[in-house]
Amino acid sequence: MKASPFWRHPQWWLLPACLLLPLLVVYASWGQFDAKLWSHLTTTVLPDYLLNSLLLAAGAGGLAALLGASLAWLLHFYQFPGRRLFQLLLILPLALPAYIIAYSYTALLDFSGPLQQGLRQLTGLGYGDYWFPQVRSVGGAICLFALVLYPYVYLLTRASLAGQSPRWQEACQTLGVSRRRYLGSVLLPLTRPAVFGGMALVMMEVFADYGTVQYFGIPTLTTGIFRTWFGMNDRTGAAQLSSLLCTLALALMLLELYSRRQLRFYHTGQAGKTLQPQQLKGVRAWLATFSVSLVLWLAFFWPALALLVWSLETPAAWLSLDYLQLLGNSLSLAALSTVLLLVVALVLVYGLRQGLPAWQQLLIRLSGLGYAVPGTVIAIGVMWPLSVFDNWLDLFMEQQFGIRTGLLLSGTVLALLLAYLVRFLAVAMQALESGISQIKPSMDQAAASLGCSRTQLLWRLHLPLLKTSLWTAALLVFVDVLKELPATLLLRPFNFDTLAVRTFELASDEQLAAAAVPALTIVLAGLLPVILLNKAALKS
Amino acid sequence: MLTIKQLELHYGDTRVVQDFSLALATGQIGCLLGPSGSGKSSVLRAIAGFEPLTQGEIWLGDSIVSSVTVQLPPERRKVGMVFQDYALFPHLTVAGNVGFGLHQLPVAQRRQRVMQMLELVGLTELADRAVHQLSGGQQQRVALARALAPAPALLLLDEPFSGLDADLRDALARDIRQILQHEGITALLVTHDQHEAFAMADQLGVIVQGQLQQWGSAYELYHQPVNRFVAEFIGEGHLLSVCREPAGDVRTALGALPVEAPSDACWLLVRPEDITHDDESLLKAQVISTAFRGSCYHYELKLHNGELLSCQLQSHHCHAVGEWIGIRAELAHWVFFSDAGSRKCSFR
Numbered sequence: 072m073k074a075s076p077f078w079r080h081p082q083w084w085l086l087p088a089c090l091l092l093p094l095l096v097v098y099a100s101w102g103q104f105d106a107k108l109w110s111h112l113t114t115t116v117l118p119d120y121l122l123n124s125l126l127l128a129a130g131a132g133g134l135a136a137l138l139g140a141s142l143a144w145l146l147h148f149y150q151f152p153g154r155r156l157f158q159l160l161l162i163l164p165l166a167l168p169a170y171i172i173a174y175s176y177t178a179l180l181d182f183s184g185p186l187q188q189g190l191r192q193l194t195g196l197g198y199g200d201y202w203f204p205q206v207r208s209v210g211g212a213i214c215l216f217a218l219v220l221y222p223y224v225y226l227l228t229r230a231s232l233a234g235q236s237p238r239w240q241e242a243c244q245t246l247g248v249s250r251r252r253y254l255g256s257v258l259l260p261l262t263r264p265a266v267f268g269g270m271a272l273v274m275m276e277v278f279a280d281y282g283t284v285q286y287f288g289i290p291t292l293t294t295g296i297f298r299t300w301f302g303m304n305d306r307t308g309a310a311q312l313s314s315l316l317c318t319l320a321l322a323l324m325l326l327e328l329y330s331r332r333q334l335r336f337y338h339t340g341q342a343g344k345t346l347q348p349q350q351l352k353g354v355r356a357w358l359a360t361f362s363v364s365l366v367l368w369l370a371f372f373w374p375a376l377a378l379l380v381w382s383l384e385t386p387a388a389w390l391s392l393d394y395l396q397l398l399g400n401s402l403s404l405a406a407l408s409t410v411l412l413l414v415v416a417l418v419l420v421y422g423l424r425q426g427l428p429a430w431q432q433l434l435i436r437l438s439g440l441g442y443a444v445p446g447t448v449i450a451i452g453v454m455w456p457l458s459v460f461d462n463w464l465d466l467f468m469e470q471q472f473g474i475r476t477g478l479l480l481s482g483t484v485l486a487l488l489l490a491y492l493v494r495f496l497a498v499a500m501q502a503l504e505s506g507i508s509q510i511k512p513s514m515d516q517a518a519a520s521l522g523c524s525r526t527q528l529l530w531r532l533h534l535p536l537l538k539t540s541l542w543t544a545a546l547l548v549f550v551d552v553l554k555e556l557p558a559t560l561l562l563r564p565f566n567f568d569t570l571a572v573r574t575f576e577l578a579s580d581e582q583l584a585a586a587a588v589p590a591l592t593i594v595l596a597g598l599l600p601v602i603l604l605n606k607a608a609l610k611s
Numbered sequence: 612m613l614t615i616k617q618l619e620l621h622y623g624d625t626r627v628v629q630d631f632s633l634a635l636a637t638g639q640i641g642c643l644l645g646p647s648g649s650g651k652s653s654v655l656r657a658i659a660g661f662e663p664l665t666q667g668e669i670w671l672g673d674s675i676v677s678s679v680t681v682q683l684p685p686e687r688r689k690v691g692m693v694f695q696d697y698a699l700f701p702h703l704t705v706a707g708n709v710g711f712g713l714h715q716l717p718v719a720q721r722r723q724r725v726m727q728m729l730e731l732v733g734l735t736e737l738a739d740r741a742v743h744q745l746s747g748g749q750q751q752r753v754a755l756a757r758a759l760a761p762a763p764a765l766l767l768l769d770e771p772f773s774g775l776d777a778d779l780r781d782a783l784a785r786d787i788r789q790i791l792q793h794e795g796i797t798a799l800l801v802t803h804d805q806h807e808a809f810a811m812a813d814q815l816g817v818i819v820q821g822q823l824q825q826w827g828s829a830y831e832l833y834h835q836p837v838n839r840f841v842a843e844f845i846g847e848g849h850l851l852s853v854c855r856e857p858a859g860d861v862r863t864a865l866g867a868l869p870v871e872a873p874s875d876a877c878w879l880l881v882r883p884e885d886i887t888h889d890d891e892s893l894l895k896a897q898v899i900s901t902a903f904r905g906s907c908y909h910y911e912l913k914l915h916n917g918e919l920l921s922c923q924l925q926s927h928h929c930h931a932v933g934e935w936i937g938i939r940a941e942l943a944h945w946v947f948f949s950d951a952g953s954r955k956c957s958f959r
Contacts, residue, residue: 238698244685245659245692246712247761256711260702336701336743 083422083431086415087438093452093493094440097317100310100455108308120295120312124319126209127284127291128274131216136270138217139224140262142363147232150348151359157367159605162222164370166597168554170282170575171590172219173212175374177286178381178583180206207287216277218370223276224269226604231265231334232258261337268330271323278320279445281557282575292316293447293557300451300561310455313448324443375594381587388588397589401569404484405552408491412548413541415492416499420507439497446494446558453490454562457481482564490558495551499544506540507533546600553596612637612672612797613658613765619666620653620821627653628821631667635799635814640791642800642812646844650821651801652695655767658799659692660685671764691763695770697754699742705729705753706738712761728756731790748779755787759794766791766798772807784810805845817841834944842880842946849919850878853947864914865894865940876947883909885942886922892937896920898930912938 077084146158164172180186180203187203194201205211235258243253281293292312300309351359388394419435427435441449458481468474480486510533518532534541556571563572570589577586618631628650635641643651656662658669660676660683669677671690676683699708710725729735732752742750751771758766771787772780788811791798802808808815809829816826817840825837836842839850851863853876861868863879872879896912899919903909907923910930914920922938930936 236696236698238694238696239700241659241661241685242692242694242698242700242757243711244661245688245690245758245763245767247686247689248712248714249686252714257700257702261700333702336741 082418087434090438090493093449096455097310097313097452100307103307119290120292123289124291128277130213131277132270132274134217135221135273136224136266139221140228140266143225143228148348149351151351151356153360157363160367162601164219165222166594166601167219169216169219169280172215172374173283173286174578174583175377177206179377212283212287220273220276223272227265227269231262264330264333268327271327275320275323275443296447310451313451317444317448320443378587378591381584382591397570397573401553405549408488408552409545409549412499416503420500420503439500441493442497446555449490449493450558450561453486457486486562490562491552495548499548502540502544506537510536550596550600554593614670617667620657621665631823633826637797638795639813640798641814642808643816643818644808645818649818651818652769655769655801659690659767660688689764691758692767693754693758693771697750704739708753709756709760728760732756747775766796768800770802817844839948848880848882851918853877853879864916864918870945872947875949877950878948880946883921883923887939888924889939890937892939894938895935896938898932898934
């Protein structure tokens with residue numbers, strides 16, 4: 072069978088190329104270099120932006136790595152009261168977007184918050200009599216990021232420890248090597264890539280954050296992009312700043328990719344008798360239980376329960392027309408994007424399976440880059456070409472037919488959908504790929520030899536086999552879209568609010584209690600993929 | 612060198628090995644042969660010190676290393692082990708893996724020993740490669756070099772060739788035997804493949820359901836099996852029923868026995884090489900299947916009373932299925948079993 076020429080299948084070259092366009096556009100902005108603007112930026116705000124972004128990422132990354140790796144270590148090697156339950160609960164913080172925990176903690180720890188009030192009642196001190204750490208600071212942000220993002224490190228480290236062959240320890244023993252040296256020169260180096268990989272993911276999330284840093288008033292690259300775009304109305308400058316942020320994020324992605332490559336060689340996949348965790352006794356056991364509970368309490372239960380309490384103070388808000396409208400907007404937007412994402416991901420994943428030429432495979436792989444890139448950057452990258460097109464069309468139509476078309480594309484939901492597509496494509500593709508890799512080419516051939524046509528193949532073999540991974544992919548992207556803040560904020564049509572946007576706006580107006588209802592909705596939705604993750608982990 | 616006395620092992624409540632004794636002299640290569648799940652790997656792991664005993668003793672040289680009360684930790688036994696999956700450290704190079712157990716040596720001496728080991732297994736050029744870049748056979752050599760580097764008193768090999776292609780297996784088994792003999796290493800190997808066992812070992816044991824059935828040379832196991840388990844596990848062959856006629860004659864389907872059979876003999880072991888083809892012979896058997904094996908044809912035959920035999924004839928002898936051919940029995944070893952299954956006696 073002769074392969075048909077590539078241009079006959081634009082879905083496998085034009086489509087991924089278009090998805091890559093927003094990233095290219097951001098870099099292309101350097102074509103219009105404004106020396107005056109940049110000398111202004113470099114002497115005033117840019118050092119702050121860069122320093123804060125890097126400081127936050129490094130601090131949160133380091134702290135999350137420490138927290139996640141120690142938790143994984145404790146749970147893998149030791150047995151103590153509550154261990155099994157902790158294994159399930161420790162990934163709960165994934166359901167809390169950083170901006171939501173930031174609002175929650177601000178309300179909890181502020182001067183008028185319950186903790187300080189209680190403290191004052193207890194001690195009889197008044198305003199200014201005592202020192203209390205400021206939540207809305209770089210240090211506060213680092214702690215909060217680490218609290219909600221440590222599960223990335225925890226999950227990867229746990230998987231890495233579980234994937235290590237117990238034979239390695241036995242081999243060390245037969246070679247006369249002590250346990251300490253086994254830990255130091257075998258276990259540690261073999262686990263390190265997992266910790267670094269998780270840390271890279273944490274740092275990517277920190278770079279992408281807008282809601283927290285904006286609320287805390289920390290000038291970073293993301294807030295700088297917003298300011299340059301809206302405050303200074305300088306699109307080129309915003310795009311150029313975006314390219315800086317994008318480069319940082321892509322560098323992290325390379326680190327993550329590298330660590331994953333290492334891990335592939337490190338995991339033998341040999342199932343053996345797994346190591347029995349060591350029983351902790353007495354004080355040490357309770358200390359372990361206490362410290363894990365404390366992490367869980369701080370990272371999830373306290374802020375989530377606070378949201379619950381506040382949202383129940385105004386029970387009517389749950390049924391208000393405004394809330395229902397928000398819910399409707401968010402759900403329909405997420406559903407629409409999910410369908411679009413699944414279709415595109417399915418098409419591309421099939422392309423990969425098809426044995427396309429190397430350049431097309433690379434193009435498809437590159438079209439998934441968006442997952443590493445902050446939503447702000449993607450929004451700028453989507454907005455730019457669309458508004459250029461709109462302006463051109465408007466001018467053209469006016470000159471030719473005297474009709475003004477205005478912002479035909481850039482002001483609509485279409486722009487949002489495109490941004491989500493670019494940002495979350497990799498998530499959907501990854502879930503589908505793991506499903507499709509289980510359909511061996513020999514199964515296709517078996518079906519064909521039994522008289523199954525190509526369309527029948529899809530309906531009778533592939534879709535039933537892909538059902539689970541389709542649902543997984545759908546759930547993951549649905550919730551991701553629901554949570555996404557900066558891209559939505561930048562691209563949403565006029566007067567079109569979602570849960571995330573409203574949470575952000577209410578919190579920015581210091582109406583933290585009112586923000587609790589939409590915030591809690593997002594957290595509840597976020598719990599779904601967490602449950603799914605636990606189910607998968609329990610199975611393996 | 613290695614002495615095991617009345618070993619018994621349990622996994623939880625299930626007894627996996629019982630009443631297991633053997634002795635291996637210095638410089639000998641021993642082999643435990645048995646079907647999967649027979650408990651042979653458990654014995655090996657007990658010798659290495661990974662499994663506690665519920666009964667018996669394990670001695671290395673003249674010191675006891677395992678008993679119900681004593682369990683010397685694995686790292687202090689000086690017992691090297693080659694694992695079934697090799698268990699190479701993926702983050703280290705070939706040289707790093709081989710030198711891993713030499714941490715107490717100074718750097719220069721360590722390097723020298725590593726090169727010496729790599730030379731021994733023929734991998735000197737690959738010293739700086741990552742282990743995942745090696746082929747299965749090369750990884751297996753690295754695992755061997757790593758285990759031999761600290762000069763262990765005893766080397767254990769757990770199914771060392773199971774991950775390799777058949778033709779590679781034979782070559783590697785020969786090579787490794789040479790290396791072990793050259794270095795004068797005492798080794799115990801575990802496998803389910805008798806060709807491997809025959810190629811490697813001086814002394815072999817067949818282990819079935821946690822019990823050592825017989826311990827001896829390959830020749831003894833093949834020609835003088837002590838019971839039906841061993842006879843059926845090692846080599847091919849069939850059992851013919853032995854019947855006594857009122858006149859006192861003892862016969863099988865092959866005719867009257869030219870040797871005296873023990874009084875309770877019920878079965879006679881007939882190996883394929885005991886049967887030859889002779890058109891003149893009055894003894895006939897029907898061909899029920901044939902298999903071409905290159906140098907010979909393997910025939911399954913049916914005797915007039917319905918009992919089965921197998922034989923190997925030169926490959927230019929070609930008989931069709933269903934044909935009756937003349938055969939002659941020329942047994943060098945007369946192996947009888949009683950009904951209970953154990954061997955009664957054998958004749959040369």
